Amino acid sequence: MRKDQNLGEYLRSQGVSRRGFLKFCSATASLMALPPSAVAQVAEALAAARRPSVIWLSFQECTGCTESLTRSHSPTVESLIFDAISLDYHHTLQAAAGHGAEAAREAAQEENKGEYILVVDGSIPVDNPAYSTIAGISNLDMLKHSAKDCFAIVAVGTCAAYGGLPGAEPNPTGAVAVSDIITDKPIINVSGCPPIPVVITGVLAHFLTFGTIPELDALGRPTAFFGQNIHDRCYRRPFYERGEFAETFDDEGARKGWCLYKLGCKGPITYNACATVKWNQGMGFPIQAGHGCIACSEPRFWDKGGFYDALSTGDWGSREALLGAAAVGAALGAGSAIRARARKRKAMAEEEA
Amino acid sequence: MNVESTSVHELEAAIENLEPTVERLGLSDEERVARAKRAFLRKLDGRKAVDLDTCLHCGMCAEACPFYETTQDERYAPVHKYRLLRRVYRRQLSPMRFLYRPFTPDITIDDLREWRHYVFDACTGCARCDMICPMGVNISSLIRIVREGIGAADLMPPRLQRMKDEQQQKNSIVGVDGQRLRQEIAKLNEQGVTVPIDKDGADTMLLTTVTELRMFPSQLGACASILTKAGANWTMYPDAFEAANIGYVAGDTAAMRVATKRIVDKAKEKGIKTVVVGETGHGYQTLRWLGANTVGERLPFDVVSIIEFIQQAQADGRIALKKQDNGASVTYLDPCRLSRKGGLIEQPREILKSMGFDVRETEPTGRENYCCGGGCGEYVLSTGSELRHRVFELKKNQFDDTEADGVVTACASCRFNLHVGADKTNWQMPIKSLVETVAANMAD
């Protein structure tokens, strides 16, 4: 795709018919969780869309996000979108390596000043920047440098969005989120561990289509995908309402597909599109597979108590602490009673006098 | 058997004639408040603390109170009557007093004067509220402490103040002293009833009250007849005959102790085994249940009501009672301090039934019976006469509903109060005393 071509021209030059384009637009609209009525708008915008440059930085991460993306279940559409963007740097996917790769990154940044999209996966260690470096450049420096000229940042995965697993207690590397470092650029958090692949492409599609920042929730996530919680969209919800719960993973309730609340499902506090978009070619999602949601798209999900502790339980401390408090209370009560007795005796003595 | 209304007025006049007529000077306001608080503190113990901490302010106790019921005045709700005590408890003794203190106003002299009306004029300590409280709070005993606090502040109604001073200092009540007792006994002798005085070697001692002596001396005569008939080795002591305890009524614990000690000391001195209390509610209460606590030691003798004495004598076969052959019916007025607070609910009814009376119960009755409205000194308070009369009206209707031939009671104060009410309303139902009824029906 030539830089001066728009997407419509490019697709037609690739022999894609208008029908094919419309189908692509339908799928893209569905991907972006837009209503079908928006297809025409999407088509119009996409036909005129310019090809954005993307620089993808991977920091303290497990590559799960990239794995997720490359396992995206609609490769045709996705490849179209990837064709439609110019992925100028992604050190896992790109063919170039070493100095050449870094030079490409610098070149892309220079060439697309103020227009490129910076995608980040992984958190950034700040206790000691040397904990994670690429080509001798610390993650912190690279992020700051790359963010300087970008149009917007997409923080892919819970690590980049909120610190994620590296940031879990006791956070040995001092891992922080992108938003903890960069404050002067729009940041779109595509959280999840990993994020749903089509959500990643959906956000890129939004850029491609509209060239704008999508509507975000309070945690910086696109409301199109993170607007509703799992519990509200869960097909097992009727069991919750009826109070029918699986008590163990192999009981009758589990077999009947009852609600997993008691087994620690965090669906009610988790905002993600799993229950509708689903995973693995739309086959299902964790709850459908019989395991509760672990709130992987929420900040600090590692530190929200056990994955198998029901949501309504809390970290109430220990019995010993409660008994200790009770013992202190009893001592204070006894003390107050002893002083009250003294006061009473004094009053009685005064009365006698 | 009706009492002349002149004798009612005579008693009132006698009380009025005591000096002085207004609130006594002498104590500063601060000293009064301090005394009241000390009295509160002395009586507040773990039991009261639990009661005060349990109260939910649900207000149900109001529904049990005859003074609230007849006036619908919310200030007469029993829970309101002990509010001052609660405040002192919260400020000075409760476990979290340091937290409550800033939010709980201290009690003032004006509070004490205001509450005087609630706990003297509008409360007879009948303890009906104790029976309704869903939390089991012993409300009447809390109100009682407020009365003692106001008593300690020397702010009790002037009439009671004069009467308790007189009893404490002169061992007489409205002039009724040992001399008067001897006179009444002389009159009884003329009627053929012997009352042994200062008899050596007696093991049983009879107590009577000022009300009996002035209003119903025949009750004393009836008690004497029953004791003698039952073969008791009994006597009366002109320097320790008074069961009435105005110190108790007035909320003055010092005066109360003096009056109680006179009897206890006399009984101990004479080696008395049984003290029989004539027809009085509060006299029984102050000796039977409070006596040992007042003097601070267990009593070496039994305290029994004349009701209990009669029943025991019947059981022992020492006296036999004639059966009525005309099927006469009576209703029984439970004196609060004998029944609800004294445990004598079935006993008087059994005695009446043993005489063949058709005993008709008021609605409500027994443990939930309404007070006559004049208990605990209420009947001598001019300030309470209006309230007292309203309660009487309530009682009167209940008696009338039983369609009994007469009402029987076992407390001279109740009886007196009924007479005053009957006098005002021209109520015709005969008002009888239990002992007189028993004495009149003793078989030879």
Added chain:
Amino acid sequence: MENMTLLDFARGPGLQWALWIFCLGVLWRIVGAMYLLGTKDLSKFRRNHYIRDGLRACLTRSTPAEAFEDKIRFQHISGYAWHIALFVSVLFFAPHILFFESIFGFSWPHLPNTIILFSGAVATALLIALLIRRVVHPVQRLISTIDDYISIVVVLLPLITGLAAFAHIGGRYETMLALHLLAVELMLIWYPFSKLMHAFMTFPSRYQSGTFFGHRGVKA
């Protein structure tokens, strides 16, 4: 613990502090009141059946004597309805049972959510009705203290936030859940300082009333 959300706070430190204060305060109140100097009753008891009389009062005070029933029927019925509705929604809602299980180590069967929702709504409505009565009824208005009003509000808040969280009204679920937990924590903290202590005091009070009157030969 940076980036702690409201819910994290409510489920963690908030809950811990609330429970500590609750345990400490309750014991403080109970011991402080009961350990006050006692007064020994020296009178000769007519009956001396401590346990029987005490327990009888604990039982009989649960219903008013017949003589009083007519006058306090509303309070009698509403009191029962309120407590039953409260306990049903507190003790038999599955998520609540999980919470109790995490503390006590055992659990019990739960009721369907429709019943919980109903009882929760009934409890809320009744408590509001009782609050209105407290304001309107002359006796209750006179005798009420700030404690009475705050206690009602403090108990209403968990009910309302709980129902709202359940019905998805008024905010995102985790926000409502956090508010519900915070409301419960507020109640736990308020508890030992207030009349809510009656839950611990009622039976001792009834018991001592039963023995007091029992000694005198009166079944109270």
Added chain:
Amino acid sequence: MSSLDTIPVTTEVATGNVAPLLHEIRHALKRLTGGEEGTSIDLKSLPLAPGEEERIEATLGTGEVRAEVDALGPTLIQETSYPGVWLITHKNVDDAVVARFIEVTFIPELLRSQPEDIDAGIDRLENELGS
């Protein structure tokens, strides 16, 4: 796999979303005959329990028209037993479903020949003739 198959798993779960969807289709049909625009429903936007999509399909049944469009992979267009209600399944070249819609319309847009494609066709035809 055979041992896994022996585990009895019940999929008879109902979200309660099927009936409202069918009502929605009925309303959409009435709007269509009333002269208003067609309606399109993205099946992926609905939280459906396992088996519910099949139940919807079975309820709608198959009608007279069945077409396959070959553009960027196959797209199946099936008129249901209710005329005017179309089930459109977009697949990619690997035959995996990428999107599914229920369209309530006289004829799905995708079946129409598109002016741009016609123009391209004219060009090609003219090339053919002109050469």
